Structure formats: C-alpha cells, structure tokens
Amino acid sequence: MSISADLADVAGRARIASRALAIATRAEKDAALQAMADALLARADEVLAANAEDVARAEADGTPANIIDRLRLTPERLEGMAQGLRDVAGLADPVGEVVRGGLLTNGLELRQVRVPFGVIGMIYEARPNVTADAAGICLKSGNAVLLRGSSSARASNAAIVAVLRDAVADAGLAPDVLQLVPGDTHDSVKELMRARGMVDVLIPRGGAGLIRSVVEESTVPVIETGVGNCHVYVDAAADLDKALAIVLNAKTQRTSVCNAAESLLVHEAVAEAFLPRVVTALQEAGVTVHGDEAFAAYEDVVPATDHDYAEEYLSLDISARVVPDLDAAIDHIRRFSSAHSDAIVTDDQRAARRFVAEVDSAAVLVNASTRFTDGGEFGFGAEIGISTQKLHARGPMGLPEMTSTKYVVVGDGHVR
Amino acid sequence: MSISADLADVAGRARIASRALAIATRAEKDAALQAMADALLARADEVLAANAEDVARAEADGTPANIIDRLRLTPERLEGMAQGLRDVAGLADPVGEVVRGGLLTNGLELRQVRVPFGVIGMIYEARPNVTADAAGICLKSGNAVLLRGSSSARASNAAIVAVLRDAVADAGLAPDVLQLVPGDTHDSVKELMRARGMVDVLIPRGGAGLIRSVVEESTVPVIETGVGNCHVYVDAAADLDKALAIVLNAKTQRTSVCNAAESLLVHEAVAEAFLPRVVTALQEAGVTVHGDEAFAAYEDVVPATDHDYAEEYLSLDISARVVPDLDAAIDHIRRFSSAHSDAIVTDDQRAARRFVAEVDSAAVLVNASTRFTDGGEFGFGAEIGISTQKLHARGPMGLPEMTSTKYVVVGDGHVR
Structure with a gap:
C-alpha cells in the first residue's frame, strides 16, 4: 500500500x-x-x-x-x-x-x-x-x-x-x-x-x-500492548484469607482493564477448604464462575471449556480450575496466559521461587493482586500502555x- | 503463508x-x-x-x-x-x-x-x-x-x-x-x-x-542489523593530521564491514588544505574517490551523484563532498546516512556537541574512526550483530x- x-x-x-x-x-x-x-x-x-x-x-x-x-x-x-x-x-x-x-x-x-x-x-x-x-x-x-x-x-x-x-x-x-x-x-x-x-x-x-x-x-x-488473560494461582501453602482477598480484588476491583484476573487456579490440597468460600464470595460480588468439574459441583457454576480458559472476559466472569500441583498450574498458565500478569498466593518460599522463575510473563506477582501491574502503581508517574511483547x-x-x-x-x- | x-x-x-x-x-x-x-x-x-x-x-x-x-x-x-x-x-x-x-x-x-x-x-x-x-x-x-x-x-x-x-x-x-x-x-x-x-x-x-x-x-x-553508510565529517576546526588518519583508517582498514566509512564530508574552510592531502592518500591506498565538483578538480576523482552518497560500497570506494558549514554536514548525514556510525573530526567543542546531539545514529564518534563501532572494541566480549533500529x-x-x-x-x- x-x-x-x-x-x-x-x-x-x-x-x-x-x-x-x-x-x-x-x-x-x-x-x-x-x-x-x-x-x-x-x-x-x-x-x-x-x-x-x-x-x-x-x-x-x-x-x-x-x-x-x-x-x-x-x-x-x-x-x-x-x-x-x-x-x-x-x-x-x-x-x-x-x-x-x-x-x-x-x-x-x-x-x-x-x-x-x-x-x-x-x-x-x-x-x-x-x-x-x-x-x-x-x-x-x-x-x-x-x-x-x-x-x-x-x-x-x-x-x-x-x-x-x-x-x-x-x-x-x-x-x-x-x-x-x-x-x-x-x-x-x-x-x-x-x-x-x-x-x-x-x-x-x-x-x-x-x-x-x-x-x-x-x-x-x-x-x-494490553491484552491480559491474567491468572491467580492459589497454592497448597496459601494463606486462604489473603488468597480470597486477592482473587476478589484481582477480579472485581475493575473488570474492564487488562490487569484484571480472568482465571483462577486452585491447588487440590486446599480445594475443599477454599472452593466453597471463593465461589460464594465471587458470586456475591456478581461474578459468574466458569469452572471445571470440581468447581461445577457448586451451585450456579457454569462448566468451563478451553475457550473459557483462553478468554479475556473483561467482565464479571472468571474461569476456574483445580490443579494437582504447581507444575500443572505452571503448565496451564503457559498454555493459556497472554503473558501479561500472573500471580501466585503461597507462603511456600520454594513454590514462590519456582513460579517466579518459570512463569514467563511481563509481571509475575507473589501474594499480590494482578491489579498492581500498572505504571502508576509501579511509581512510574505516567504510563503509555502495558507492553506484552518481549522486544x-x-x-x-x-x-x-x-x-x-x-x-x-x-x-x-x-x-x- | x-x-x-x-x-x-x-x-x-x-x-x-x-x-x-x-x-x-x-x-x-x-x-x-x-x-x-x-x-x-x-x-x-x-x-x-x-x-x-x-x-x-x-x-x-x-x-x-x-x-x-x-x-x-x-x-x-x-x-x-x-x-x-x-x-x-x-x-x-x-x-x-x-x-x-x-x-x-x-x-x-x-x-x-x-x-x-x-x-x-x-x-x-x-x-x-x-x-x-x-x-x-x-x-x-x-x-x-x-x-x-x-x-x-x-x-x-x-x-x-x-x-x-x-x-x-x-x-x-x-x-x-x-x-x-x-x-x-x-x-x-x-x-x-x-x-x-x-x-x-x-x-x-x-x-x-x-x-x-x-x-x-x-x-x-x-x-x-548491519547496513552501514557511515560518514566522516572533517570540520573547519579539525586537526588535519588526525583527520587524515581517521579517514584512511575508517575507509581502508577493512572495507567489507558495516562500520567502514563510505562517505567523506569536508568543511569548505579546510578544503583547500585538506583535499589534496586526502585525495592523494586515499588514491595511494587504492581508493576510488567519487567526489563533488570541488573534489572532481583533482585527478582521477570520479564525479559523484546522489546515488554515490546513498551507496554502501563495502569496497575501496568513497563518496566525497565539500560542505559550507556544520549544518550542511548534518543535513547531508540526515539525508544519506543509514544511521549506523557517523564521525566528526574537530577540536571545536561546540561543533562536537552539536554533532553528537543532532546526528541521530546508533553511534556518533568524535575524533575517532567509525571502525570502533564494534562489540569487541566496546568491551562487550561478544557481539551478535550491530542493530541499526531504534527499538x-x-x-x-x-x-x-x-x-x-x-x-x-x-x-x-x-x-x-
């Protein structure tokens, strides 16, 4: 042209x-x-x-x-x-x-x-x-x-x-x-x-x-810039109160932005304790949960497909899955993440270290909401956008x- | 595809x-x-x-x-x-x-x-x-x-x-x-x-x-990476012995490389003193000089066209032009340079400062050969190439x- x-x-x-x-x-x-x-x-x-x-x-x-x-x-x-x-x-x-x-x-x-x-x-x-x-x-x-x-x-x-x-x-x-x-x-x-x-x-x-x-x-x-299919992974060693606060904040504080969470992964060791709490809290906040079988056992959870895991909803929707271990969480993120911002909630130093090293995203967060990936929050004073490329x-x-x-x-x- | x-x-x-x-x-x-x-x-x-x-x-x-x-x-x-x-x-x-x-x-x-x-x-x-x-x-x-x-x-x-x-x-x-x-x-x-x-x-x-x-x-x-139409500009305030050494080194030390000089600009105030010396020295080193009218007054200088000024010869050829002032040198470089490496030879601090600020090339050199733009010379220990882009x-x-x-x-x- x-x-x-x-x-x-x-x-x-x-x-x-x-x-x-x-x-x-x-x-x-x-x-x-x-x-x-x-x-x-x-x-x-x-x-x-x-x-x-x-x-x-x-x-x-x-x-x-x-x-x-x-x-x-x-x-x-x-x-x-x-x-x-x-x-x-x-x-x-x-x-x-x-x-x-x-x-x-x-x-x-x-x-x-x-x-x-x-x-x-x-x-x-x-x-x-x-x-x-x-x-x-x-x-x-x-x-x-x-x-x-x-x-x-x-x-x-x-x-x-x-x-x-x-x-x-x-x-x-x-x-x-x-x-x-x-x-x-x-x-x-x-x-x-x-x-x-x-x-x-x-x-x-x-x-x-x-x-x-x-x-x-x-x-x-x-x-x-800007496409964000962001994950929060709640590890076996997560403080579940903090995990709940982080998931809610990342999903609901503002839904139309690229650093909002679109997908929740939960280690199976804490699934029984965490799923009822997080599903209830999300639904009370108006969020539709698109979950795997474990999540779908709860009322009003919509069955999730791979399409859901790949989706940047930018709305009051979240995909959710129980994973058997940290490796499975990292694999899921590698497959579906847009490599914008992905978070782990854990008190296990080794899990945090592995997540930080092996998740290849622009921002990797430990015990913090994905919503912090922002020029203003990072103290840059001004932001022209959020790059999701490596160059x-x-x-x-x-x-x-x-x-x-x-x-x-x-x-x-x-x-x- | x-x-x-x-x-x-x-x-x-x-x-x-x-x-x-x-x-x-x-x-x-x-x-x-x-x-x-x-x-x-x-x-x-x-x-x-x-x-x-x-x-x-x-x-x-x-x-x-x-x-x-x-x-x-x-x-x-x-x-x-x-x-x-x-x-x-x-x-x-x-x-x-x-x-x-x-x-x-x-x-x-x-x-x-x-x-x-x-x-x-x-x-x-x-x-x-x-x-x-x-x-x-x-x-x-x-x-x-x-x-x-x-x-x-x-x-x-x-x-x-x-x-x-x-x-x-x-x-x-x-x-x-x-x-x-x-x-x-x-x-x-x-x-x-x-x-x-x-x-x-x-x-x-x-x-x-x-x-x-x-x-x-x-x-x-x-x-x-790598395309280099590099210039040496000999300013009114140049030390002409150093200028001669730099031009010869930049053009002839190795001709097939991207940081070799392809074009010579000379301030008119030193043209009378410098042109006979540089033309002779280049020709003795086997270089064909493609020059403007001022240069073409010397024997065996080939008349230059805009095509010559745009050319990355990678051979024993150099284009050459007399310019009325620093502004004209900068304008010429802006028009023809591939923005790889461009050098000024001058003892005038203000001219050096302006050249450095206004010539928008990957490397801007003062009183040094363009041949120094090199990972080894810069002390990097290894080089995968020389980027000529800005990103x-x-x-x-x-x-x-x-x-x-x-x-x-x-x-x-x-x-x-």
Whole structure:
C-alpha cells in the first residue's frame, strides 16, 4: 500500500519538528506541558462542545451506554487530563540519561545515552483522554507523535489537539510535534502501519483485534500492548484469607482493564477448604464462575471449556480450575496466559521461587493482586500502555521506555 | 503463508528446551560452552570434511574467490570459533540481573529482572563461523536458537550444529536449544518470518536485500542489523593530521564491514588544505574517490551523484563532498546516512556537541574512526550483530541485548 500525500506531509512535518524537540531542554518541555494543561482548562468549553457532538452521534448510532461513558468528557475529566500533563512535567527527563559509560582500554570515552525515538504513531480506541496523555508523554520524552484515535471521538480529538498545539506553539516549540493522522477511515490506519522510515515506532492501544491487525500488518516496528488473560494461582501453602482477598480484588476491583484476573487456579490440597468460600464470595460480588468439574459441583457454576480458559472476559466472569500441583498450574498458565500478569498466593518460599522463575510473563506477582501491574502503581508517574511483547519494553511503559539510545564515542584521533 | 509441520516441530522442541535453559545456572551454561569448544576441536576433521564439500560445490558453481574465502574453514578458523565459545563462557550471565528495583510506597517489593527471550531465529549469509558464535551467545543468554544459514554453507552448518548439539547434550542440557531450520529453500526463510508465537525474535544478518525482505515480511519481531553508510565529517576546526588518519583508517582498514566509512564530508574552510592531502592518500591506498565538483578538480576523482552518497560500497570506494558549514554536514548525514556510525573530526567543542546531539545514529564518534563501532572494541566480549533500529537495541549487541525483562512483584496479601 502506498502512503498518501497527506500522511507523507504530516509525517514529514513531524520529522522536522522532532529534531528540534529532541534537543529541547527539560525546562522548555515542562513549560509546554504546563501551557498545554492551562489551555485545556481555559478552552474547556470548546473541547466539551466538540465532545458533545461525538456523544450525540454515538447515541444516534445506538452505541452501548458503557462505550458512551468512555467517550464522554466532563469538566472533571478535563481537570484529570490537565493534571496528568502537569504530573508528566514533574517527572525526570529521560533524554540524555547515561545508561552506561566508561573508558575503553585505548582511552576512548564510551557512553550509551537515551535519545528520543523520533516520530511515534499511536493508534487507540475510544477514550479521548488518551489523546492528551499520549501527547504529554511523547512530548516529554522528546518524540513527535502522530495520533490516530477512534473515529467515534474524532471531534473531541480534533479539538483537544487544536488546543494543545496552540499551547505548544505559545510555549515556543513547534506545534507539529503533535498532529492527528489525516482521514478517519480504516485506510489511514493501514497507511500508518506501512509508513516505515517516516514513523519510528507504532504503539497500538485497544482491543485484541486491533492489536493483532497492527502486529500482523505493520512494517513499522510495533510495541504491542494490553491484552491480559491474567491468572491467580492459589497454592497448597496459601494463606486462604489473603488468597480470597486477592482473587476478589484481582477480579472485581475493575473488570474492564487488562490487569484484571480472568482465571483462577486452585491447588487440590486446599480445594475443599477454599472452593466453597471463593465461589460464594465471587458470586456475591456478581461474578459468574466458569469452572471445571470440581468447581461445577457448586451451585450456579457454569462448566468451563478451553475457550473459557483462553478468554479475556473483561467482565464479571472468571474461569476456574483445580490443579494437582504447581507444575500443572505452571503448565496451564503457559498454555493459556497472554503473558501479561500472573500471580501466585503461597507462603511456600520454594513454590514462590519456582513460579517466579518459570512463569514467563511481563509481571509475575507473589501474594499480590494482578491489579498492581500498572505504571502508576509501579511509581512510574505516567504510563503509555502495558507492553506484552518481549522486544524493547515489557510491562508498564513509562518515559524511559519511550526512548532509544545512542552510543557516543569520544577520542583524540583514535584509529584501529 | 502457513508453517510447515517440520518447522512447527523444530520450533516446538526449541520452546520446550528453552524453558529448562532459561533457568539453567551460569555454571551449567559455561560447562556446555566449554564442551562445545572442546568438541569443535576434537571433531575438527568432520567439520572440515563437510566444509570441503561446500567449498567444492561453490567452486563448481563458479562462486567468486572472495565469497569462497568467507565460506572456507581452516584449523585456525576452527580454533577461533572454539576460542569464541570459551570467551562467551567467561562473560557475566545477563539472566537474572536486576535492572532496577525497590520498595513501593505500599511495601510491595518491585524488581525488573533480565530474562531470556525464549526462542531466537537467526538468518545469516555465508560465513559458517557465525553458526558457532550465534549458538554460544544464544545459549549463554538462555535462549534456544533456530539457525538458518546460507544454503551454500549447508554441509558445514549441519556438521557444526551436530557437533555442538552432542556437546550440549553431554554437558547435561537439552540439545534442542540449538537446531537448524529444516529445508534450505527460500520458503524456509519465509516460514521462519511468519512463525509468530513460535519464535520470539528474529535477527537477520547479511546484505541490505536480506535485511529489507525480513523487515518487510516478518510478523515475528525483528532486530535489524548491519547496513552501514557511515560518514566522516572533517570540520573547519579539525586537526588535519588526525583527520587524515581517521579517514584512511575508517575507509581502508577493512572495507567489507558495516562500520567502514563510505562517505567523506569536508568543511569548505579546510578544503583547500585538506583535499589534496586526502585525495592523494586515499588514491595511494587504492581508493576510488567519487567526489563533488570541488573534489572532481583533482585527478582521477570520479564525479559523484546522489546515488554515490546513498551507496554502501563495502569496497575501496568513497563518496566525497565539500560542505559550507556544520549544518550542511548534518543535513547531508540526515539525508544519506543509514544511521549506523557517523564521525566528526574537530577540536571545536561546540561543533562536537552539536554533532553528537543532532546526528541521530546508533553511534556518533568524535575524533575517532567509525571502525570502533564494534562489540569487541566496546568491551562487550561478544557481539551478535550491530542493530541499526531504534527499538530494543541500538548499536553493537552483546549478551544483555539478547534478553528481555520481567517484573517481579512480591507482597504479603496486597490488594488495591
């Protein structure tokens, strides 16, 4: 597929703007972030009016209420977006950080230094607050960004980007560090995926279908995010009170997020004691349990299939299985996990050590809820997404993950 | 394209073997590496006989002498391969290294720890020594590897892999950590590129055409290596003796490598003094200079086109241009460089600082030859290739670059 003149133009302007941004000082970038926050609040009416258009169109299209809720902006949500930008201004600048360095034997100075990627493409669904979040994180990490949000949020995203670009320009940086991808058909997404050389990294955020299509079709390097079929394994040596609290928290504290638990594994040694308690507690919390034979002995438990074990429900549903031992738990997780976040509840040091070593997921948790896999919880201050791939970044991605590095070699006429 | 049963079988066995290798101790891995080195020497006759077959076939096919030289193994080259394996045994184990860690505010322990990728695919051309190098580096970094060498080296590679697999097994590790990709048609390369989920990372090493096709077609995440259109810029404030030595070294010390210089830029303020010296010295060293008008005023300089500036010659050729200032040098490099290694020769601190900040290449060198961009020179002890992409690894890749990370989160019943 060829790249349209529109996209080539936008990407070319992003490249030029990215060069000045890459060498902007932290003070200049932070001033722009504060200006962006101020502008969002000062021009709230404009953004809310555009959002009202999107909401009205979605309602007319019969969009489900929960999707409309994600789409809707309020003064409070705008405050949150502005605060997010101010929070990013408060974070350390990753650009220029010396990752490693020293003197080589021949006296050459060698330093590996963080540098921006250049131009980042973001493809995301629904929530317009992501537009401001991504703009802030990319700007602070020295990257120009091309944003391709959901077409259902096009008026909101256009208004937010217009406001933020004006603020960036007022703060003395090039507004082209922040642009919308032209067009809102599916073709514009496909083009972005083929813009190798124009776009340095593509980050898709959204459902499994979006992620899969980007990963399959993109020639631009991709950081895959977000699909989470997360497990909680309750070991033979688990403290069952803590296990119950962790299962409930991981499943029910927020169901629509990628770090929510979707599957429960219980060691058979504690099944008799734990199953009645956990089934009752989950059902009282409104959760439908899709269980194996052992679980299905309890009332209202729905028989589970392999399809259930593979499912990222993102709803008040959980699959559940009794396993004969730790090996079987690890095997189950290897087979079904999306390698996002998997937890063991145990007081057995050897079981914990084996689980941590042998479960190959972005985050492996011991006696803690899967819900902790989050940039905010990890103390990163900002998060652009949670990587479920192994290349470049894995787990929650903060500012350092939005950079590459370069080697700087300084000599005095050195030759080999 | 579907994955053949043969590749699926090999990849499946690699996955299983990779799990045990991922948790093998350094002592176990180093013992295997020493056994591999011993076996290469003990069974040298077997490997050399296989290599003689490949060489005979290449000669019968009329292969050029320089390619046959790359293909040919000798007792000395086998010694070198064995020593390479022993060197890798002497390097620190990257697996398990804590990249960062600490306590979160709620008391959760958080650690980011290096872990192997899992299964690595290597696609490479000609030289059979890469087979042993890649096997050693992948094993030490805890990764199973699927090797797809040049079909011209198929007997050599098969013999080397057979010897190394036996040694791995004798040392108590699963030999399936090290396998050849079945089949030696181009289809087997294509299949490997589509084996997403079976292969975690693909590393192509070879010419620009190979790299481009892998990058374009692969759905497996790729680390792009090796194309180098490297520049030396001689600034107005250059020490011209050092500049001459650096240009000659970068161009002529070894021409067939990716960190050799392919293009020379000279500030006009020193053109009159430097051009006669550098043209003469290069020509005396057998180099053909493809120059702009200023250079073409000298005898035997061939007029250069944009095609020359874009070319990775890998031969005794260099493109050359006079630039009016540092900005023009940076612009030229931005336009033509493959972003591998670019050098400035200057005693002007401000020019050096600007060049380092504004030239966006994997390595930026000041008063040093581009030939220093090398894992060995950088002190990494082993190198699997030089990444020219920005994602994951950039520049020479040693053992740490052959790993991903996972987050380990340890609590005591923590919930959100």
